[in-house]
Amino acid sequence: MHSKDTTCPYCGVGCGVTAQTDGRRLIAVEGNSRHPANRGRLCVKGANLAATMVNDGRLLRPVVDGREVDWRTATDEVAARLRAVVDVNGADAVAFYLSGQLLTEDYYVANKLIKGYIGTANVDTNSRLCMASAVAAHKRAFGEDVVPCDYSDLESADLIILCGSNTAWAHPIVYQRIVAAREARGTRVVVIDPRRTTTCDIADQHLAIRPGTDAALFNGLLAYVAANGALDHDFVERHTEGFAAARAANRLSPEAVATLTDLDLHQVLSFYAAFADTQATVTLFSQGVNQAANGTDRANAIINCHLATGRIGIAGAGPFSITGQPNAMGGREVGGLANQLAAHMDFDETCWTTVSNFWGAPNLARQPGLKAVDMFDAIHDGRIKALWVMGTNPAVSLPNTPKVRAALARCETVIVSDCVAQTDTTAFADVLLPAQGWGEKDGTVTNSERRISRQRRLLPAVGEARPDWQIICDVAISMGFADAFAFTAAHEIFAEHVDLSATNKATNRLFDLSFLKGLSARDYADLEPVSWPPQERPYAQRLFSTPSGRARFVPTAHREALQQPCPAYPLILNSGRFRDQWHTMTRTGSAAKLFLHSCEPTLQIHPRDAASRNIINGDLVAVRSAVGEVRLIADVCDNVRAGNVFAPIHWNDRFASMAVVGSLFESAADPISGQPESKHAAVQCRAIKHLTWARLLYPAELDLDRLNGCVALRYWAVSPGQDRAAFQYEFALANSEAMAELIELGDALCFQAGSQLRLLGEHSGRPWLLFTDDQRERLPPFSHLQHQLDADVPDWQKLSVRSVVRRDQSPVVCTCFEVTRSRIEQAILAGHDDLPALGRELKCGTNCGSCVPELNELLARLAVPAAVAAR
Ligand code: SF4
Numbered sequence: 048m049h050s051k052d053t054t055c056p057y058c059g060v061g062c063g064v065t066a067q068t069d070g071r072r073l074i075a076v077e078g079n080s081r082h083p084a085n086r087g088r089l090c091v092k093g094a095n096l097a098a099t100m101v102n103d104g105r106l107l108r109p110v111v112d113g114r115e116v117d118w119r120t121a122t123d124e125v126a127a128r129l130r131a132v133v134d135v136n137g138a139d140a141v142a143f144y145l146s147g148q149l150l151t152e153d154y155y156v157a158n159k160l161i162k163g164y165i166g167t168a169n170v171d172t173n174s175r176l177c178m179a180s181a182v183a184a185h186k187r188a189f190g191e192d193v194v195p196c197d198y199s200d201l202e203s204a205d206l207i208i209l210c211g212s213n214t215a216w217a218h219p220i221v222y223q224r225i226v227a228a229r230e231a232r233g234t235r236v237v238v239i240d241p242r243r244t245t246t247c248d249i250a251d252q253h254l255a256i257r258p259g260t261d262a263a264l265f266n267g268l269l270a271y272v273a274a275n276g277a278l279d280h281d282f283v284e285r286h287t288e289g290f291a292a293a294r295a296a297n298r299l300s301p302e303a304v305a306t307l308t309d310l311d312l313h314q315v316l317s318f319y320a321a322f323a324d325t326q327a328t329v330t331l332f333s334q335g336v337n338q339a340a341n342g343t344d345r346a347n348a349i350i351n352c353h354l355a356t357g358r359i360g361i362a363g364a365g366p367f368s369i370t371g372q373p374n375a376m377g378g379r380e381v382g383g384l385a386n387q388l389a390a391h392m393d394f395d396e397t398c399w400t401t402v403s404n405f406w407g408a409p410n411l412a413r414q415p416g417l418k419a420v421d422m423f424d425a426i427h428d429g430r431i432k433a434l435w436v437m438g439t440n441p442a443v444s445l446p447n448t449p450k451v452r453a454a455l456a457r458c459e460t461v462i463v464s465d466c467v468a469q470t471d472t473t474a475f476a477d478v479l480l481p482a483q484g485w486g487e488k489d490g491t492v493t494n495s496e497r498r499i500s501r502q503r504r505l506l507p508a509v510g511e512a513r514p515d516w517q518i519i520c521d522v523a524i525s526m527g528f529a530d531a532f533a534f535t536a537a538h539e540i541f542a543e544h545v546d547l548s549a550t551n552k553a554t555n556r557l558f559d560l561s562f563l564k565g566l567s568a569r570d571y572a573d574l575e576p577v578s579w580p581p582q583e584r585p586y587a588q589r590l591f592s593t594p595s596g597r598a599r600f601v602p603t604a605h606r607e608a609l610q611q612p613c614p615a616y617p618l619i620l621n622s623g624r625f626r627d628q629w630h631t632m633t634r635t636g637s638a639a640k641l642f643l644h645s646c647e648p649t650l651q652i653h654p655r656d657a658a659s660r661n662i663i664n665g666d667l668v669a670v671r672s673a674v675g676e677v678r679l680i681a682d683v684c685d686n687v688r689a690g691n692v693f694a695p696i697h698w699n700d701r702f703a704s705m706a707v708v709g710s711l712f713e714s715a716a717d718p719i720s721g722q723p724e725s726k727h728a729a730v731q732c733r734a735i736k737h738l739t740w741a742r743l744l745y746p747a748e749l750d751l752d753r754l755n756g757c758v759a760l761r762y763w764a765v766s767p768g769q770d771r772a773a774f775q776y777e778f779a780l781a782n783s784e785a786m787a788e789l790i791e792l793g794d795a796l797c798f799q800a801g802s803q804l805r806l807l808g809e810h811s812g813r814p815w816l817l818f819t820d821d822q823r824e825r826l827p828p829f830s831h832l833q834h835q836l837d838a839d840v841p842d843w844q845k846l847s848v849r850s851v852v853r854r855d856q857s858p859v860v861c862t863c864f865e866v867t868r869s870r871i872e873q874a875i876l877a878g879h880d881d882l883p884a885l886g887r888e889l890k891c892g893t894n895c896g897s898c899v900p901e902l903n904e905l906l907a908r909l910a911v912p913a914a915v916a917a918r
Contacts, residue, residue, distance in 0.1 A: 061494025107510025147372025180342030211335015279357030418721030
């Protein structure tokens with residue numbers, strides 16, 4: 048057995064992972080107790096990494112125009128196609144679309160090739176979708192994209208404001224650190240979010256603002272601190288500029304803020320007073336702030352308040368943008384965004400000359416390229432003719448996916464490097480290049496607190512998969528740039544990246560990794576997590592990265608969202624993450640356990656909006672916007688405001704028939720950051736009634752194209768069953784006769800009981816089970832079907848409908864020990880009325896801790912009433 052330290056490939060928390068392998072397989076993972084980000088903890092996604100290391104569905108060999116070829120042929124072909132487009136249409140007809148999943152070394156050479164050698168800055172990344180507004184705000188305020196906080200600040204803060212962040216689900220280990228700090232020192236927590244999320248479990252105050260009014264709330268806060276003696280005059284005077292203009296632009300009274308945000312005045316005043324009175328305040332913000340048409344202004348409105356109170360560059364205080372992806376920050380460091388050059392440099396003459404000389408680049412791009420949304424528009428209208436997508440799935444994740452897919456279909460040359468063979472994007476590829484996945488590749492990532500950690504190779508690569516950096520270098524060499532891309536290992540690229548960053552030494556820029564200069568291959572292999580700048584926290588000396596050395600206030604105005612509701616589309620759609628899934632499921636979709644918490648795409652809708660549309664819990668709902676439609680299962684709850692609905696971003700066309708939520712958003716973006724407005728679309732909702740529902744446990748994946756050809760099919764969703772030995776399908780059909788159309792029944796045994804149909808059949812010597820019913824809630828849960836198939840002699844034929852209905856249908860709350868909500872509720876009502884007692888009784892909450900907020904919610908709802916009733 049071998050043990051190696053590496054880094055989790057999911058969110059921007061960047062947890063350290065210790066992996067055990069037998070040389071061929073990943074046997075187990077656990078949190079690395081020495082890693083400063085997580086100190087041994089892992090959330091449910093990290094804890095299930097081993098389950099995602101499956102070889103099914105991997106892209107194994109290069110493919111050109113549908114034909115498997117060797118690597119030499121593939122790289123020469125890519126080089127020739129890119130060269131041909133440049134020769135005929137110019138460099139700006141080429142674009143790269145990268146991913147926050149790439150390692151820093153991959154990002155570095157991709158950026159170097161396209162900007163330095165192909166000669167265009169048309170290189171952007173899916174990180175544009177999650178934190179570009181924060182980047183733009185940092186640059187406006189500090190003169191450089193620097194996150195001024197680290198996680199330890201959360202442990203020394205007295206007030207933590209979580210704005211637009213469902214931290215409990217999206218950044219679980221940061222959340223757990225906040226929970227621990229709160230227990231230890233009574234930290235006050237304010238959650239600002241239109242939705243009541245699981246994060247509200249620890250909120251002393253939840254401000255359920257009207258969507259899109261974050262800037263108004265913080266603009267009003269700036270006015271409040273100025274009017275109520277909370278300004279740090281000395282800091283503002285000596286270390287900032289532009290206060291008067293920002294103040295003049297922000298004269299909102301608390302009353303006006305209350306009206307705009309739809310909060311009670313006392314809520315606004317209470318929040319403002321808490322901020323004004325608490326020096327050690329961290330404002331942690333995420334996608335709810337960034338993914339807006341005024342996302343940059345929102346982030347600057349937050350930063351303004353910290354500058355006004357001097358709460359930056361000191362322990363326990365600061366505006367803290369937290370990234371969604373494992374290496375969004377690394378991508379920012381090497382210039383993976385279209386509007387950056389490299390090493391935090393811009394396109395001004397001095398920076399351009401520095402980078403051009405350093406790279407010896409004959410052809411360095413002179414100006415910023417097209418950002419993600421504009422890039423795909425340019426592909427759509429034919430200005431960009433060759434696109435190379437690396438490690439991401441824009442056909443699902445970008446807004447207005449119908450247009451994105453049309454653009455991909457029109458593009459003359461689409462190259463996709465990925466570790467997965469079939470994604471919604473690989474379907475459009477002319478050239479497919481097999482990339483190594485997590486656990487196979489080697490390099491570095493930088494997390495949300497600027498900490499660089501190693502991702503280490505754990506296992507041999509599958510098939511002929513190669514590291515992304517090597518694929519890029521091979522293409523560059525084939526294009527004639529051998530001298531600049533003669534890297535033979537990731538550490539050589541890292542060394543060049545370090546050397547380039549060291550040119551910042553003579554400037555105000557903080558990004559300077561020269562303390563890592565001269566690392567040998569051995570040093571790099573053994574590199575422990577390290578953050579920059581190495582000596583002290585950013586801006587501890589009150590010297591910012593601007594030409595004047597002063598931080599800049601930015602006048603920010605409240606603006607309404609671009610995609611406004613109207614009579615035809617009266618509801619506001621918000622989108623976000625579920626607890627146990629990641630992005631477009633290309634990785635987490637392999638792990639059966641990660642579907643236990645939520646196995647299908649749902650739509651949270653307020654009871655009032657549901658009632659007015661005759662929608663009940665579990666109904667199939669058609670959600671339409673001006674640009675697209677999805678079909679989701681209704682989750683009627685008051686976690687969303689009336690007039691708002693919420694849907695998860697994860698489901699792609701491999702896992703559900705029509706659930707790509709990006710298809711509902713228009714191509715609206717922040718004009719400064721280019722970040723799409725992914726939290727605010729105008730939609731209508733309608734229940735699809737009179738359906739026959741079916742649940743099928745099948746020992747193989749069905750041909751989904753064939754399913755989509757079934758005219759009576761209204762909906763399907765699939766998830767892997769236990770150990771991926773079977774697949775769980777849920778269907779909704781317009782009529783029961785269509786069932787025969789749907790699957791090959793063969794010699795299936797068929798039993799009818801009331802309105803229920805039960806079928807038992809065989810596929811390749813392995814049984815399958817299917818239940819249908821005109822009432823979805825009467826279908827047995829998949830766990831029950833599995834139980835029947837697992838029985839030596841299936842006794843399912845003896846089951847009465849009543850016994851099926853009695854089975855536990857409630858969702859799994861604790862994924863680690865597969866504990867359902869109803870078991871937890873029963874335990875609470877039986878007197879296990881706190882977390883330790885529940886843990887002793889059911890083990891729930893005793894492993895990764897991801898379910899603890901939901902356990903607390905249930906305890907809060909049930910334990911106190913039960914105790915009162917008992918008295
Ligand atoms: Fe991975 Fe979870 Fe840590 Fe994020 S919080 S890095 S998903 S283990």
